[in-house]
Amino acid sequence: MRFMTSPGSDHMLPFMKMHGLGNDFVVIDARESDIEITPAMAKGIAHRQMGLGFDQLAVIATADASTEADAHLVFYNADGSTSGACGNATRCIARYLMDQSNKPSLRLTTDRGVLIATDAGEGLTSVNMGAPQLSWDEIPLAEELETLELPIEGAPSATGMGNPHCTFFVEDAEVIPLAEFGPRYEHHPLYPERTNVQIAHVVGPNHLRMRVWERGVGITLASGSSSCATAVAAARKGLTGRKVQIDLDGGTLWIDWRDDGVWMTGPTMHVANGSFTRQFLESLSE
Structure with missing residues (x-):
């Protein structure tokens, strides 16, 4: 594993803790570093007692130049699996990047595609999560079905x-x-x-x-x-x-x-900055 560190320091891999309405995230800004996150690392950091705890881990990476985006976002769930989208984390990171760059709007890429985020005023942040996927194969479902009412008790x-x-x-x-x-x-x-x-x-x-x-x-x-x-x-x-x-x-x-898509607006909170120790990170690779 490769992480940012200072000579002689036991502290490595800076992170930010953020949340959107209590939906909480560990955010790692990897735009200027060589960081490799593994599912085992994500799962270890997610542990509420033995790690830091989160609903999602979000990594800010440099966007592909062809997308003309401000950043690329990658999301991990608490069980180490990945997610193509995380709306509240996108809003939190957008607020951080807008404050950092003094831009009122951003283009962010995810596995979901290009997402537009804007400052909605009064401390609120909006993100366009794109058009909803309504066909069975896009969601995806295991078989071709009408998606408005599934053949499950309660017709979800x-x-x-x-x-x-x-x-x-x-x-x-x-x-x-x-x-x-x-x-x-x-x-x-x-x-x-x-x-x-x-x-x-x-x-x-x-x-x-x-x-x-x-x-x-x-x-x-x-x-x-x-x-x-x-x-x-x-x-x-x-x-x-x-x-x-x-x-x-x-x-x-x-x-x-x-x-043009489903827009979501709400508050965000940047709680704290910190860094993981070498001892903790090395324990995740054992």
């Missing part, structure tokens, strides 16, 4: 936002035992790559309450891509319009499904 909707989602609309999201409900559907045979699971109910006109079980993570206080998927599913079902407020365990996001 399937949506892709660079990662797969399964959204249930219920009378009261608060009473669902999410710790049992989530893993049951994360590993459903219809989702060959597993899925994020959302349960939501309508609070009022264009207003939803949602709770999230995140693929490879578990219960999380918020999820940006899940919020986008739920907003799209609600609009497709006629439960709301295309511009909604979503209340999550950690706070509120505003989702706007426009012609």
